[in-house]
Amino acid sequence: xxxxxxxxxxxxxxxxxxxxxxxxxxxxxxxxxxxxxxxxxxxxxxxxxxxxxxxxxxxxxxxxxxxxxxxxxxxxxxxxxxxxxxxxxxxxxxxxxxxxxxxxxxxxxxxxxxxxxxxxxxxxxxxxxxxxxxxxxxxxxxxxxxxxxxxxxxxxxxxxxxxxxxxxxxxxxxxxxxxxxxxxxxxxxxxxxxxxxxxxxxxxxxxxxxxxxxxxxxxxxxxxxxxxxxxxxxxxxxxxxxxxxxxxxxxxxxxxxxxxxxxxxxxxxxxxxxxxxxxxxxxxxxxxxxxxxxxxxxxxxxxxxxxxxxxxxxxxxxxxxxxxxxxxxxxxxxxxxxxxxxxxxxxxxxxxxxxxxxxxxxxxxxxxxxxxxxxxxxxxxxxxxxxxxxxxxxxxxxxxxxxxxxxxxxxxxxxxxxxxxxxxxxxxxxxxxxxxx
Amino acid sequence: xxxxxxxxxxxxxxxxxxxxxxxxxxxxxxxxxxxxxxxxxxxxxxxxxxxxxxxxxxxxxxxxxxxxxxxxxxxxxxxxxxxxxxxxxxxxxxxxxxxxxxxxxxxxxxxxxxxxxxxxxxxxxxxxxxxxxxxxxxxxxxxxxxxxxxxxxxxxxxxxxxxxxxxxxxxxxxxxxxxxxxxxxxxxxxxxxxxxxxxxxxxxxxxxxxxxxxxxxxxxxxxxxxxxxxxxxxxxxxxxxxxxxxxxxxxxxxxxxxxxxxxxxxxxxxxxxxxxxxxxxxxxxxxxxxxxx
Numbered sequence: 001x002x003x004x005x006x007x008x009x010x011x012x013x014x015x016x017x018x019x020x021x022x023x024x025x026x027x028x029x030x031x032x033x034x035x036x037x038x039x040x041x042x043x044x045x046x047x048x049x050x051x052x053x054x055x056x057x058x059x060x061x062x063x064x065x066x067x068x069x070x071x072x073x074x075x076x077x078x079x080x081x082x083x084x085x086x087x088x089x090x091x092x093x094x095x096x097x098x099x100x101x102x103x104x105x106x107x108x109x110x111x112x113x114x115x116x117x118x119x120x121x122x123x124x125x126x127x128x129x130x131x132x133x134x135x136x137x138x139x140x141x142x143x144x145x146x147x148x149x150x151x152x153x154x155x156x157x158x159x160x161x162x163x164x165x166x167x168x169x170x171x172x173x174x175x176x177x178x179x180x181x182x183x184x185x186x187x188x189x190x191x192x193x194x195x196x197x198x199x200x201x202x203x204x205x206x207x208x209x210x211x212x213x214x215x216x217x218x219x220x221x222x223x224x225x226x227x228x229x230x231x232x233x234x235x236x237x238x239x240x241x242x243x244x245x246x247x248x249x250x251x252x253x254x255x256x257x258x259x260x261x262x263x264x265x266x267x268x269x270x271x272x273x274x275x276x277x278x279x280x281x282x283x284x285x286x287x288x289x290x291x292x293x294x295x296x297x298x299x300x301x302x303x304x305x306x307x308x309x310x311x312x313x314x315x316x317x318x319x320x321x322x323x324x325x326x327x328x329x330x331x332x333x334x335x336x337x338x339x340x341x342x343x344x345x346x347x348x349x350x351x352x353x354x355x356x357x358x359x360x361x362x363x364x365x366x367x368x369x370x371x372x373x374x375x376x377x378x379x380x381x382x383x384x385x386x387x388x389x390x391x392x393x394x395x396x397x398x399x400x401x402x403x404x405x406x407x408x409x410x411x412x413x414x415x416x417x418x419x420x421x422x423x424x425x426x427x428x429x430x431x432x433x434x435x436x437x
Numbered sequence: 438x439x440x441x442x443x444x445x446x447x448x449x450x451x452x453x454x455x456x457x458x459x460x461x462x463x464x465x466x467x468x469x470x471x472x473x474x475x476x477x478x479x480x481x482x483x484x485x486x487x488x489x490x491x492x493x494x495x496x497x498x499x500x501x502x503x504x505x506x507x508x509x510x511x512x513x514x515x516x517x518x519x520x521x522x523x524x525x526x527x528x529x530x531x532x533x534x535x536x537x538x539x540x541x542x543x544x545x546x547x548x549x550x551x552x553x554x555x556x557x558x559x560x561x562x563x564x565x566x567x568x569x570x571x572x573x574x575x576x577x578x579x580x581x582x583x584x585x586x587x588x589x590x591x592x593x594x595x596x597x598x599x600x601x602x603x604x605x606x607x608x609x610x611x612x613x614x615x616x617x618x619x620x621x622x623x624x625x626x627x628x629x630x631x632x633x634x635x636x637x638x639x640x641x642x643x644x645x646x647x648x649x650x651x652x653x654x655x656x657x658x659x660x661x662x663x664x665x666x667x668x669x670x671x672x673x674x675x676x677x678x679x680x681x682x683x684x685x686x687x688x689x690x691x692x693x694x695x696x697x698x699x700x701x702x703x704x705x706x707x708x709x710x711x712x713x714x715x716x717x718x719x720x721x722x723x724x725x726x727x728x729x730x
Contacts, residue, residue: 066694066695069697070694070695070697073482073483073697076483076484077483077484094482094697097481098481098482098483098485099485100483100485101483101485248587248588249568249569249587250587251675251677254587257569257570258569261569263569392696392697392698394695394696394697395691395692395695395696395698398675398676398691398695398696401677402676402677402678402679402680403679405588405677405678405679406679408588409588409589409590409678409679411679424501424503427497427501428698431479431497431698431700431701434479434488434490435479435480435481435486435488435700436481436486437488
């Protein structure tokens with residue numbers, strides 16, 4: 001007890017010290033980045049703090065995406081929420097439904113008189129975080145989209161021609177056969193199976209993942225990813241798994257380690273895998289656009305994003321919100337965004353940042369790094385390719401993971417697994433609807 | 438003769454039990470009551486609103502075939518964990534008890550794994566069995582066995598059972614070792630003079646004398662398997678492949694703390710409370726009858 005009291009005294013003294021030392025307003029910013037990404041965020045914060053002396057942003061790492069969201073929710077319930085909370089795209093519907101817990105970003109900017117135009121953002125990024133009437137609720141921060149990573153050395157060794165196309169899944173199938181017959185143990189693997197092979201697959205082929213514009217138009221949305229396009233794709237992957245051409249490594253990005261170690265030839269993963277692959281891969285690698293099915297009309301549409309956005313929490317003073325507005329404005333400036341994009345492989349979320357990166361000659365020096373941007377911006381998003389806004393989505397992804405594992409192990413057909421995932425997921429959507437009625 | 442000590446008045450006895458009662462109320466009755474209350478609602482994660490649904494959360498759960506299947510998974514898992522953590526512990530304790538030299542060293546080494554937190558133990562085992570870099574997986578592969586707990590349900594179950602039991606063997610070992618030292622040497626020597634061999638003596642004399650310890654460990658280990666193993670499951674399998682390792686408590690954790698579905702999570706903890714309560718009553722009613730104190 002004595003130790004606790006002492007600790008509390010020290011902690012409160014530590015908290016009070018900077019306040020008494022200067023009149024700076026402290027802005028609490030909770031994020032989910034570790035390692036290289038954590039360093040880059042810290043650098044951004046430092047740069048902002050050094051650029052002015054009215055506000056001091058304090059960045060705190062709160063665990064992985066789920067843990068950070070949880071920490072924010074628990075803190076809000078205790079009345080100790082941070083000013084800015086990083087929430088992954090899966091939590092977007094949860095945050096949007098929590099009207100009393102957040103302050104929309106457009107409102108924050110408007111009140112603080114900071115110029116802000118949501119049209120500065122890339123369409124597919126903007127769409128994910130704005131209401132149907134175009135108001136941006138959270139600030140896009142790190143967004144990526146899935147691409148196909150290729151170990152060129154392994155393909156060469158297997159005798160795959162340099163110009164053999166990898167544009168469609170039909171093309172990929174041929175290359176996989178060639179790789180397998182030349183004795184490659186792991187011709188293809190993936191990260192984030194639901195995100196890449198169902199969510200993005202649906203958007204890319206302009207078919208709905210869920211009704212009500214993938215949940216954008218209302219809480220009464222129902223899952224629809226058991227349509228013919230998705231079933232065909234998952235069944236094909238299942239057949240490849242049976243032949244040992246597609247190797248499942250786990251629910252998250254476990255496959256990344258295999259690709260970087262040079263044991264898997266093809267790898268579907270986020271464009272943000274770039275930083276890791278570039279620093280670890282001891283082979284020639286290439287980035288290709290995500291393949292699509294050549295026989296589906298309207299494909300390729302555009303892929304959708306993954307990643308996180310920054311939410312401003314409710315219940316703070318105007319002084320704090322002014323600081324938050326300045327900080328968010330700083331983060332979305334072209335220079336900061338361009339550097340972030342080039343360091344990490346995340347998308348340049350504003351058009352200006354993309355333009356700046358091009359002017360700096362980054363894409364010429366690093367071929368393939370603009371593929372993700374092109375793939376996302378090739379077409380204007382349709383209601384099937386704006387993104388997803390589904391409640392309880394973290395759990396729904398868990399269900400999809402479970403059901404897909406049934407396909408990879410050969411226990412279920414694609415149709416059975418997807419039907420079951422849709423039915424189970426719909427129950428969770430109804431619960432979310434009930435909770436937010 | 439009644440040797441019971443009686444207090445005069447009420448104040449002192451009340452004062453003496455107050456700390457225990459207070460701890461139970463604060464750390465058990467209050468949260469348990471809160472869970473029962475919350476299980477009747479679907480709240481939003483931020484605590485801004487709550488929808489009263491009566492027994493709707495329970496209805497939702499028991500209509501879900503996957504939830505019902507998770508009872509079977511839990512039963513298999515906790516039986517295996519209890520067996521795998523108790524039998525080797527007893528075996529090691531018997532061996533260590535017979536040691537003349539170096540018993541202290543063996544004892545210390547055997548107790549060590551207990552100091553490892555479940556989540557850390559999970560990561561350690563995952564490293565050994567990792568399909569890409571795991572040492573054990575590598576040698577199994579050399580022997581022609583293709584280890585893949587990422588997709589093989591039985592292998593996944595085996596791995597979480599072993600990882601959950603490993604540290605627990607130390608705990609059980611400690612109790613058995615102490616209990617063995619308390620077995621009167623004279624009884625064993627008498628049996629030896631009568632010609633009973635070691636294993637005969639063990640099964641007819643030592644094991645029955647250990648039964649209070651065995652019973653205690655049985656209760657404690659089942660509770661452990663039910664409630665404290667989600668760290669291991671979270672780090673190794675996250676409940677997969679499919680739902681092969683989704684035990685009840687892991688689902689409580691995943692739905693409540695990852696999925697923000699607090700109503701369902703609360704209802705699940707109420708169900709778990711009832712299940713473990715029933716199990717404990719059953720154990721005390723039936724198993725304890727066979728215990729000789």
